[in-house]
Amino acid sequence: METAARAVLAILLLIAAAAKLRSRAELPELLGAYGIPGLARRPAAIALILVEAFVAVLLLVGAPGSAFAALALGAVFVLAAATARLRGHRRVRCGCFGAAERPWSWILARALGFTVLAGVAAFGGELDLASPTRDTLVLAALAILAFAVLVLGVLVLALYRHVGVLSLRIAPSAALELEGEGPPVGTPAPALAGLTRRGAELVAFFAEDCRLCRDLAPGVRALEREGVAVRIAYEAQEGPAFSRWNVPGAPFVVHIVDGVVAAKGLVNTLEQLDGLVATGRARKAHAAA
Known part of the structure; x- marks a missing residue:
């Protein structure tokens, strides 16, 4: 045998x-x-x-x-x-x-x-x-x-x-959105390969050695099932993109609607991620009204 x-x-x-x-x-x-x-x-x-x-x-x-x-x-x-x-x-x-x-x-x-x-x-x-x-x-x-x-x-x-x-899920729900960090809200998103600039898109800036980034990755990918196109950029592979987007650190997430920055911020929890996406959608709906 x-x-x-x-x-x-x-x-x-x-x-x-x-x-x-x-x-x-x-x-x-x-x-x-x-x-x-x-x-x-x-x-x-x-x-x-x-x-x-x-x-x-x-x-x-x-x-x-x-x-x-x-x-x-x-x-x-x-x-x-x-x-x-x-x-x-x-x-x-x-x-x-x-x-x-x-x-x-x-x-x-x-x-x-x-x-x-x-x-x-x-x-x-x-x-x-x-x-x-x-x-x-x-x-x-x-x-x-x-x-x-x-x-x-x-x-x-x-x-x-x-x-x-x-x-x-049970941590505070507000992402840290500061005026001097990331691309300004309401402006066209900076250049980044893979963006279609049509509909809702989410850009997540992660670092390979970031534990929070690994924890958030499943939640970020889950948004694809809700119709949000997801683009993940890693610092070691796309360092210039971090500079163009004025990313202060990882994990940093930017919500884009039709090529325009709708929300952004440092995200440490799934609740903050959901809150950032909800903020971006609300701003887009308010602008269209």
Whole structure:
């Protein structure tokens, strides 16, 4: 049983490594969803491809400890999937079997399945299911317990995120709008790639190392379902835009209607974000009256 599990694991890892190698130009960007900092993404992408290929070779040749290496890799995959959800991503790409986005739950289920299979490869040779001994039963119980702890850890992370969202909701609702910060209200929005200047648009200025920005990202993206086009600009990638828009710091949000600045301000909570959008809509309605 463990031999078959090793073979399947090796094939899966080789396919995943080959797919990542083909899409190596996009892989660093994909790793951003899993919390990898910008400067570390390219080295992490190269390391991931090499580790997957190396572990696959070890599994194929039956090297001692290779199954445990696959088990550790599976735990990393599960943690990465949980991290992506914690950062607000409902659909993510992993680059393993194509570049298409998958629901977060599918990525997690696949990672858990890989981890279970690695557990079979690591401990299957010690399990005599026909006539189980006490040691066999202890190993089986430990494997089940480890799997349960892994699942509970993912659930705790998800619960932690929801508690954080609730805490963001009960904070003060007024965004900090100062006259000398950001583009003046009522004036055309400065130049920024991706703006259509038609209808309602929201520009969020975030920083990669900003915890509040990560907390607000799901709420900002949720506005797209309400018909508001969302454009997120990160300081490390679009520093000149921060200067053109006179952004004092992150997270800073600007609400634009038909290319004109309707509201702006430093936003620290979801309530402040909702309040800023409501202010922009009210100003636009008042101007049209």
